[in-house]
Amino acid sequence: MTNKFCIFCGLPPSSKNKEHIIPEWLLNLTGVPNRKGKFGIDFSTGKEREFSVDSFVFPACQKCNSEKSNLESKVKNIILDILDRKEIIAENFNFLLDWFDKVRVGVWLGFEQLDKNKMFVPSFYINQRIAMSDRVLVIFDYDGIGNGYTISGVDTIIFKFMPSAFLLKINNFVFMSVSNLFILSKKVGFPIPKKIDITNMNEFLIKQMLASKNDNITQWFHDDFPFPDLIVGQVIFDASLAIKNTALYDKDFIKKMISEEYLIEFEKIINKSTDNMNLKFKTKILQIINGHFKVNDKKDLIKWNRTRIKEESITAIELLIHLYKIQFELYNDSSYKYNSDHKKIIKEINKTFHTQTYQIKKSANDFIRKNKKIN
Numbered sequence: 176m177t178n179k180f181c182i183f184c185g186l187p188p189s190s191k192n193k194e195h196i197i198p199e200w201l202l203n204l205t206g207v208p209n210r211k212g213k214f215g216i217d218f219s220t221g222k223e224r225e226f227s228v229d230s231f232v233f234p235a236c237q238k239c240n241s242e243k244s245n246l247e248s249k250v251k252n253i254i255l256d257i258l259d260r261k262e263i264i265a266e267n268f269n270f271l272l273d274w275f276d277k278v279r280v281g282v283w284l285g286f287e288q289l290d291k292n293k294m295f296v297p298s299f300y301i302n303q304r305i306a307m308s309d310r311v312l313v314i315f316d317y318d319g320i321g322n323g324y325t326i327s328g329v330d331t332i333i334f335k336f337m338p339s340a341f342l343l344k345i346n347n348f349v350f351m352s353v354s355n356l357f358i359l360s361k362k363v364g365f366p367i368p369k370k371i372d373i374t375n376m377n378e379f380l381i382k383q384m385l386a387s388k389n390d391n392i393t394q395w396f397h398d399d400f401p402f403p404d405l406i407v408g409q410v411i412f413d414a415s416l417a418i419k420n421t422a423l424y425d426k427d428f429i430k431k432m433i434s435e436e437y438l439i440e441f442e443k444i445i446n447k448s449t450d451n452m453n454l455k456f457k458t459k460i461l462q463i464i465n466g467h468f469k470v471n472d473k474k475d476l477i478k479w480n481r482t483r484i485k486e487e488s489i490t491a492i493e494l495l496i497h498l499y500k501i502q503f504e505l506y507n508d509s510s511y512k513y514n515s516d517h518k519k520i521i522k523e524i525n526k527t528f529h530t531q532t533y534q535i536k537k538s539a540n541d542f543i544r545k546n547k548k549i550n
């Protein structure tokens with residue numbers, strides 16, 4: 176049996192086609208496309224992989240590949256505008272958030288395919304993870320850190336287990352992409368589950384939905400989370416949840432937040448005139464500013480926070496420690512109930528998280544001591 180699969184749909188690719196996980200336009204934007212790059216640690220050997228950046232390609236069906244080319248061309252222009260420090264209209268963040276889902280899961284699948292001893296058999300592929308759960312994008316503008324791209328935060332066991340958060344540096348900007356079930360819902364007052372039974376990595380059972388209070392948005396990630404230039408996010412939920420819990424979802428503030436194109440279908444659910452369980456609902460683009468959130472209509476311009484002072488800039492390593500904490504919190508979410516098959520992995524995660532954080536903190540201190548702040 177061949178273990179070659181299309182990174183988008185998971186089926187054996189029908190025709191020979193390669194997908195660049197980091198697209199060619201991004202390689203060209205950040206340097207010479209055939210330069211060497213680092214591609215994570217092979218967990219079986221403990222060694223860091225290094226090869227030409229344009230060889231980070233994996234099999235994909237022709238069809239799947241061309242379906243995503245539209246997204247790539249849209250996102251290329253959005254990223255170019257961000258790098259030029261232009262303001263972006265809200266609806267464009269839908270594409271950008273999709274793209275970060277694609278790259279995050281693509282990197283996870285890519286590293287998995289490169290590992291000699293596979294830790295997991297992937298139970299989902301890119302297509303099953305684009306716009307599936309709440310997602311957040313945090314952007315830092317680090318003027319002067321120089322060109323290049325770097326993927327970070329993907330060498331942890333948690334990321335292997337749960338590819339929910341990573342960092343991507345593109346020239347002077349660092350993007351933190353985070354996506355997981357209900358991560359934003361609980362911050363903006365959407366219904367949340369009491370318990371989620373994780374049966375395998377792609378299947379989960381939501382036991383009981385509860386109303387949430389939207390009083391903890393100021394606790395965004397951590398108290399000491401560095402002041403970013405932009406935080407945007409989107410709540411995504413299944414129609415089936417709203418069908419089973421209409422009373423929880425029949426709220427004016429929820430209707431105001433649902434993205435325009437889903438409103439008719441959402442009303443049908445509230446009025447119990449549909450049982451279309453397969454739909455996913457998305458909210459408008461939410462921007463988190465000073466502990467509050469702003470709901471943006473499609474054509475609203477998203478304003479950047481340009482008030483961050485230089486002293487608040489942090490080193491890349493400090494940012495990585497924050498990402499580790501977020502990964503650890505996501506997996507440690509008290510509403511999750513993992514099945515017994517996960518026990519071994521969970522033990523390993525708990526063991527390595529502290530060693531990994533200790534090591535990274537130590538190198539951060541060495542780094543700071545050498546006074547090489549990235550700002």
Ligand SMILES: [Zn+2]
Binds near residue numbers: 183184185186188235
């Ligand atoms: Zn495919």
